[in-house]
Amino acid sequence: MASRKEVAALAGVSEATVSRVMNNVGPIKEQTRRKVLEAAERLGYHLNAIASSFAKGRSGNVGVVLPHVPKVRLFSTFYFSEILSGIGEAVQEAGMGLLLLYREPGMEYDYLSLFRTSRIDACLVLGATSLPQEERSITRMAEAEVPFYVVDQRYEDRRIPSVLADHELGSYLAAKHLLDQGLRRIGFLNGTDYYSNSRDRLSGYRRALQEAGIAFDETLLFEGNYSRKSGIEAAAAVLRSLDRLDAVACSNDRMAIGLIQGIKEAGIAVPGRLPVIGYDDSDAAAFIDPPLSTVRVPFYEMGRLAAEQVMQELARESAEGEPDGGGDRVRMLPTSLAIRQSSLTTKGELNR
Structure with a gap:
């Protein structure tokens, strides 16, 4: 179906004027009305019924849709609690x-039913993945032009608005921090690749290696699921590769803490024998032994910005009669390093 923007261009009017004509709102010159209706008919454009219904009544709610994972206390995790706070x-x-x-x-999840039944006026999606079923569900919101944002997941379809952190940069900085100390054989403990941030972190790690002239070695990749338990389980694989490792970069703090716990129980000193760096800068990072070096991610700010963006779209929809679904609506926030003891080493330790 043609977009409102295409109708506006063909008729030579603004998108707001198209909205007013299609919603029959406000005084419009008859000549302008005819031009818009003729352009709409020629392009096969039809008013979005869901978007139009917003003008008739609102719930006053912003919906936040989270994954339900049995036995996982999402609200106690730093990641979700910080985003939700924002x-x-x-x-x-x-x-x-x-x-x-x-x-x-x-x-698959029927997000549009939440709008049709007036349960929510706008939607924020947390913990989304690139699995086909989930992506299809989210794409339907983009096609319907309802006000929504995805938090910390990026899609190739640029119609899908998102707020995320620069994870490629964060992982690059973490790996470079280790490389700058003379460490060469850097292992990487990552999460599953149906999260775009896992893929971005891997990309940053690989970029740091490439800039240092070090060949990428798949045998130094380790996989977890972002839980502390998966970090403990990954410790066994790390220990088997210990003779080929100088350090390990992890894709979140929970896995890093689990990894440190597992390798210390085997009698391996951190950072003396194996420097480790995490990712997130969670509350626990500064309090474990040794204090965890990590990448600082602005989760609170991401949640706040996503909410502000989706409410701005809601306000524009209220003023113009339809949400503004045009343009590239991907907002990316910077990441930075927080260096503590777990990743630091000395020349003497390097020459062990």
Whole structure:
């Protein structure tokens, strides 16, 4: 179906004027109305019924859709709690309500039904993946031009708006920090690749190796699922490769903490024998032994920005009669290093 933008271009009017004509709102010159209707007919453009229904009534709620993972306390994890705190702050300041909803990971989810039944006015999606079923569900929101944002997941379809951190840069900085100390054989403990941030972290790690003139070695890649337990389990594989490792970079703090726990139980000193760096700068990072070097990610700011962006779209929709789905709406926030003891070494230790 043609877009509102295409109708506006053909008719020689603004998108707001197209919205007013199609919604029959406000005084419009008859000549302008005819031009818009003729352009719409020629292009096969039809008013988005879901978007149009917003003007008739609102719930006053921003919906946040989270994955339901049995036995996992999502709200106690630093990642989700920080993002939700940022969302909640922005929504509260705007005088709106927050509705938390769960979906089954890896399954299709009918986001549009939440809009049709007026349960929510706008939607934020957390913990999304690139699995085909999930991506199809999210793409339907983009096609319907409802106000929504995805947090910390990037899609190739640029119609899907998202707020995320620069994970490629963060992982690059982490690996470069280790390389700059003279460490050469850097292992990498990553999460599953159906998260775009896992792929971006791997890309940053590889870029740092390439700049240092070090060939990428797949046998030094280790996989977890972002849990502390998976970090403990990865310790066994790391220990088997210990004679080929100088250090390990991890894709989040929970895996890094589990890894340190596992290798220390085997009698391996951190950072003396094996420097480790995490990712997230969670609350626990500064309190473990040794204090964990990590990458600082602005999760709170990401949640707040996503909420602000989606509420701005909601306000534009209210003023113009339809959400603004045009343009590239991907917002990326910077990451930075937080260096502590776990990744630091000395020349003497390097020459062991």
